Amino acid sequence: MENKLFSHIHIPEFPITIDHKDQLYSIGSCFSENIGQILADQWFSIDVNLFGTLFNPISILNLFNRALEKKYFVTDEIQESGGLYFLWDCHGKITDTVKERVLSKANQALDQTHDFLQHGQYLFITFGTAFYFELKKDHQVVANCHKQPQSLFERKKITASEIVSKYEEFHQKLNAINPNLKTIYTVSPVRHARDGFIANNRSKAELLLAIEILEKQHSIFYFPSYEIQMDELRDYRFYSDDFMHPNPLAIKIIFDHFKDSLFTMETKDLFSKISKIKAQETHRHLFPESEDAKRAQIMLAEKKAQLKKEIFG
Template sequence: MQFHTEFSPEALPYRIGLKSQIVTIGSCFAEVMGQRLANNKLTILNNPFGTIFNPVSIAKLLAMALYGNTPDENRYVERDGVWFHYDFHSSLWATSQDELRTKLVASLVQTSEAIRKADFLLLTLGSAIVYRHIETGKVVANCHKMPGALFEKYLYQIDHLRDDLTRLLKTLHKANPKLKVLLTVSPVRHTRDTLPLNNVSKSILRVIAHELTVWNDWIAYFPAYELMMDDLRDYRFYEADLIHPNPQAHDYIFGKFAESAFDPELRDFVAKWSQISKSLAHQPLYGDNNLNYQQFLLKLVAELETLSKRINVSTELAEVQGRLEKCIMHHAE
């Protein structure tokens, strides 16, 4: 007897390998998945513009990066001595406009370079509901806690979103013909928009994602949204706010992603790295000067040296060798 609908996504047409270069852009879910990829030693640029929910701002920022444009000078805003920009997330801030401009330009250049070299772009769409700055008439990526009266909130029209994303994907493909795009719809529900409107918003994003995969063989969809809504249909998989998936849900969805998107070599590496990560976190119960711990560290060094032929583990290897030297010195005293 089954008590839930277990869902195993189909294998994606293009597989991520150990040497693949990846960029993630979009909502907080993109950042969570990106961090897990980074934790498994993949080469990744993770959400360089901060959390961006709506496709309008995502398309604008990526086009700005690829065309070498600079941030709009009329979009800077100061609040309580801190400077922000309406096209970027509030995690990108500075104490002066000039300092922020330098930081934003660097982020755009870094993103452009990474996109042109990348094998995969993981693009996560969060919401079709946008905030328009009334004075300028332009959609913002983040309101930066400015007064609500400055903005108009509305559901972006599906045809306009489709056009924005279609133009963006053509620009991406022209900049990097080998790039493969993995689309996802964020499973985070925007309950402040009301549940009915949130469902409309997610439906629009899901329809557009489906159409883009039908029209382009270099674009695929990973069903993170469906895994959360239909497979993990229980509030025990949510944080206390009952909106965001908790670490257990992220682990489950990432596991499904690995099955669907990773090639055999990478899946094998991830399994081995999981065990090594546990060993790296291990602390001796009875101090670091006993022979058993020394043997444990020697074994761990050997495992890391073997892996170093496949992936860069220089930081971890140096850290363990330092622990081993300390252990040997204590034992010699």
């Protein structure tokens, strides 16, 4: 009998591969930011959570639809509280002390998203929770409560069938304008303890079931980050101090699975080369003004330029 120390998650072979020439876009929970930042550090062309962290499927889709229609945010949509201006559709990343900057940041993010949906190759969507909040006064779904009184909101949960209905229509639009775009869904392994663990599990179940149905469509795939964390990395040593978020080691292990499953062999070889250059860039010379240090910096710059030329032409 094979001696196993942990459950290994089998990841089905993907019929797609990603390389540095592809344009990528990552949106969703904080886990999407973790993975997206690793890709950005490895010189991939990727937009990561342009509107800030988004947890529920409705808020993600609302922004996609706005981007597709180029429905820009206007002054009347801006809210103010304690000298800060914000938008209900966006995370605090867009918040500012100047109203005009809020519009500028949000609409620039819409433009970038629109351009990606028209021309990009790989879209990564990470669902965090099926729970969401909407304003009692007009039933607007909010991406973030922005520390406003809870009495303003009603907490609701979207079902798998509702997610499927809304996202099928979205993917039909995408296929019409950019048939080469592939979508890779994940469910965030971050546990939402404030919902309670029973409610959290049922919420994740809605998300997983919805993606299972969507996955049957052409150009839609699922990467099991949630399952890797829950089953392969079930020990608390793979969690941060709050016992809810994956720690850096867990994120690295999940990303290694991601890399092994989705990238070409040539691209995987480049990861180590880029990592070595980045390590050399962070190295601090004892005497940075010395001739040896200056010579090392010149050689490193040439090495970096040569590698970028090999990758991007």
